[in-house]
Amino acid sequence: MDNRDYPEHRLHRSHRIVFVKTSAAIAYEELTRPRPTLDEVPPSPAALTTAWLTAALCSSTPGARAEGFTVGPKNDGTSARRTLR
Numbered sequence: 001m002d003n004r005d006y007p008e009h010r011l012h013r014s015h016r017i018v019f020v021k022t023s024a025a026i027a028y029e030e031l032t033r034p035r036p037t038l039d040e041v042p043p044s045p046a047a048l049t050t051a052w053l054t055a056a057l058c059s060s061t062p063g064a065r066a067e068g069f070t071v072g073p074k075n076d077g078t079s080a081r082r083t084l085r
Contacts, residue, residue, distance in 0.1 A: 045071045045082045053084075 042048050053066035072083030 045084075048084075 042052060050066045050068060053069060058064035070085045072085060075081045
């Protein structure tokens with residue numbers, strides 16, 4: 001028995017087109033805009049270090065460095081955020 005025997009299992013042509021376009025857009029984004037690795041971005045505020053902050057914030061200013069920081073309270077919305085001081 002195959003799906004052709006059950007018309008309700010068929011995707012409408014317009015749904016197939018949307019599916020193909022969406023799949024292509026996702027594949028394109030994955031190839032052209034890869035997500036940062038954990039080596040590049042700390043996975044959580046608790047994993048931040050002064051060395052990483054110095055590399056991320058001070059690379060264009062010779063001699064500048066992050067000497068310390070404190071992580072502020074949670075500010076959850078559409079994403080989890082923390083302030084740094």
